[in-house]
Every structure is written in structure tokens, then in C-alpha cells.
Amino acid sequence: MASSNNDLNQAKQRISQAISEGAPAYNAGDIKKCATLYQDAAKEIAPLLPPTFQTKLLQEVEEGNNESDATNYDAKAWALRKVFDSIVDYQLPLVPQDVAGEVTFDPYTISQLGGEPIGVMDNVMGGVSRGSWVSKSNLFFGETSLANNGGFASLRWRFPNVQNWSYAKGIYIKGLKHSKAQEHTFQIILKDATCERARLANFKAMFANPQQVDDQPLLIPFSVFNQMEQMGRPMVGSPAFNPMAVTEIGLMAIKPTVVGDFQLEFSEWGLYS
Numbered sequence: 001m002a003s004s005n006n007d008l009n010q011a012k013q014r015i016s017q018a019i020s021e022g023a024p025a026y027n028a029g030d031i032k033k034c035a036t037l038y039q040d041a042a043k044e045i046a047p048l049l050p051p052t053f054q055t056k057l058l059q060e061v062e063e064g065n066n067e068s069d070a071t072n073y074d075a076k077a078w079a080l081r082k083v084f085d086s087i088v089d090y091q092l093p094l095v096p097q098d099v100a101g102e103v104t105f106d107p108y109t110i111s112q113l114g115g116e117p118i119g120v121m122d123n124v125m126g127g128v129s130r131g132s133w134v135s136k137s138n139l140f141f142g143e144t145s146l147a148n149n150g151g152f153a154s155l156r157w158r159f160p161n162v163q164n165w166s167y168a169k170g171i172y173i174k175g176l177k178h179s180k181a182q183e184h185t186f187q188i189i190l191k192d193a194t195c196e197r198a199r200l201a202n203f204k205a206m207f208a209n210p211q212q213v214d215d216q217p218l219l220i221p222f223s224v225f226n227q228m229e230q231m232g233r234p235m236v237g238s239p240a241f242n243p244m245a246v247t248e249i250g251l252m253a254i255k256p257t258v259v260g261d262f263q264l265e266f267s268e269w270g271l272y273s
Contacts, residue, residue, distance in 0.1 A: 005092055011045040015084045026077060035073040038080040049087065052183045052257050056083050086256050093185045093208040094224070096176060096216040105172055105217075107270035110135075113157040117250070122150035129153045131253065140251050141263040151255030153262075154189065156248055162193065163246040168271035170221035171249075175267030176209045184208065185257040186264055189250035190225055192242040201230045203241045204252070219272060 018041035026034035042057045049057070060079045122129045127150020131142030142153045171188065178184055185208040195201040203225035207218055225241035227234050253262045 007048040008090070008092055011048040012088055014041050014045050015088060017041070019081070019084065022077070022081075031073045031077060035077040035080070038077055038084070042080055042083075045087075050090075050183065050257070053083065053087055053090070056256065090257075091206055093206040093210075094218060094220055095207070095211070096209055096213050096218045098216055099219070103172075103217075103219075104273050105174075105268075105270060106168065106273070107268050112159070112163075113249070114160045117155035117157045120154045120156050120250070122148075122152050125150060127151065131155060137265060138267065138269070139263070139265045140253070141261075142253065143261050144253055144255060144258050146255060146259060151259065152252060154250050154252035154254075156189070156250040158248050159246065165222075165243040165246050165271055168222075168243065168273045170219060170223075170272060171269065172220070172272040173207070173218040173266045173269045175214060175265075176207075176218050177212060177214070177265045178209060179261065179263040181208075181210050181212045183257060184253070184262055187252040187254060188220060189248070189252055190241055190246065191248035193245035193247060194239055194242060195228065196247055198228075198230060198235070198238075201228055201235060201238075202248075202250075203228055217272075 018037050022034040022037040025031075025037065039061050042061050046054045046057050057080070060076065060083060063076070063079070116135065117133055119131055119133075121127065121131060122144075126148040127145060128147050129142065129144045129150050129152060131140060131153030133140055133155050140155060144151050144153055178186065185206050187204045187206050190203045191201070192203075195203070205220050205224045207220060209218065222241055222243050228238035228241075229235060251264065253264070
């Protein structure tokens with residue numbers, strides 16, 4: 001994982017600088033200059049990034065370096081720009097931490113969650129990713145695939161009744177373990193009554209356990225769900241999450257941090273206050 005928010009912010013600033021110089025060069029027809037600017041920036045920021053982005057960036061830097069035709073420069077410029085855009089959108093995940101002060105944990109019950117989750121995969125867009133749930137061990141596993149522009153697998157629990165969680169501060173997860181600790185991140189999904197009025201709208205927060213600690217809970221405060229999304233794109237001007245009218249909760253494995261086999265497991269989850 002990136003060592004700090006400062007590292008990630010520094011990388012994003014360098015990307016912004018590279019794009020501010022490279023995009024005009026590309027538009028002016030100097031595609032080689034654009035590709036070179038992007039390549040130099042990629043080398044500089046790689047050490048500041050999580051392993052997944054480091055690997056992808058350096059692969060794009062090295063690919064086709066023995067070729068010098070205009071087509072190769074164009075392909076390299078676009079490939080690096082695509083990775084840059086993913087980095088700009090990326091936020092460091094919430095991680096397990098020591099709990100300061102008195103915290104009350106209220107675990108979810110099967111009846112509260114409404115039974116087994118519904119699988120929502122990228123096949124709704126033509127993808128082939130897959131995911132499964134084992135309720136006895138709170139195990140979510142599967143494989144994300146980039147085929148057909150896909151790349152996500154998710155589980156959704158639709159509540160039988162609208163939930164009022166206003167008494168709580170957020171969601172907790174205990175005993176969190178997952179595949180490729182230093183690379184994989186996952187997302188928790190929430191929907192409230194407002195989301196139900198906008199197709200495919202929800203709130204998301206990223207989390208991980210890069211150190212694989214097993215004696216500290218992951219706390220996800222409701223305050224981080226401050227931007228409603230629609231198909232992954234921010235809905236500007238939309239209200240923040242309303243804990244008084246919760247309709248759905250979910251878990252998601254998604255590119256670019258999760259590509260291929262994944263596994264997520266925990267001992268307990270619920271609300272904390």
C-alpha cells in the first residue's frame with residue numbers, strides 16, 4: 001500500500017503537472033513529447049504508489065520501448081494516461097485500528113440482513129467476473145476479470161424493512177482477512193432511500209487490512225459516505241448518506257486493485273456507536 005496520504009497526494013500532483021504539459025503537446029501533434037512526459041512522471045511516482053499501481057505503471061513504461069514509431073508513442077501515451085486517471089480516482093483504504101475510548105458493537109443478524117445476499121457481477125455489462133458467499137464463515141470469494149470491459153464482483157443485502165441506523169456512528173468489521181494483503185482493497189456499499197430514486201446510485205468506501213492484524217476492528221464511519229455515485233461516477237450536488245433510511249448494504253471486489261482471484265473473510269460485522 002502507499003505509505004501515506006502525503007505520498008499519494010504528491011503522486012497526484014505530479015500526474016496533474018504531467019497532464020497539463022502532455023495533453024497540449026499531444027493536441028498539437030507532438031505525441032512523442034506527450035509520451036515522454038508521461039513516462040518520466042510514471043517513473044518518478046511509482047515508488048509513492050501501492051504495489052498494484054507500481055507494477056502497472058512500470059509495465060506500461062517498459063512495454064514497446066524498443067519501438068520508436070508514432071503508433072507506439074500514441075499507444076504509450078494513452079496507456080499511461082489511463083493508469084494516471086485510475087490513480088487520481090484512487091483513495092487510500094480505511095484499515096483496522098486501535099479503538100480509543102468506549103465503543104459498543106452491535107452485530108448484524110441474519111434476519112436484519114434479510115437472509116442470503118444477491119450477487120451483482122459485471123455480467124450486467126457483458127463481463128465474466130464471478131463471486132460467491134459462504135455465510136457460515138462470512139467468506140466472499142471469486143475472480144474479477146477484465147474481459148469485455150468488466151472487472152467487478154459484488155454481493156448485496158436488501159433489507160426487508162428500511163433501517164434506521166441514526167443511533168450508530170458507522171459500520172465495523174472484526175477479524176478481517178483477505179487475499180494479497182498489500183495489493184487488494186475492497187469496497188463497502190450502502191444505499192439509502194434517496195439512492196432508490198436514482199438508477200444504480202449508491203455510496204462506497206474502500207477498506208483493506210494490509211498488515212493482516214487480527215486484534216483490531218475496522219471502523220467505517222458514516223461520515224466517509226459523503227458522495228453519492230452512479231455507476232462509479234460522482235453525482236455532484238447529491239446529498240450525503242442518510243443513516244435514518246438505509247435500504248441496502250454490500251461488499252465489492254473491483255479493478256484496478258483486485259484483478260484475478262480474490263478472497264475476503266471476517267468473523268463479525270455490524271454497527272458501532
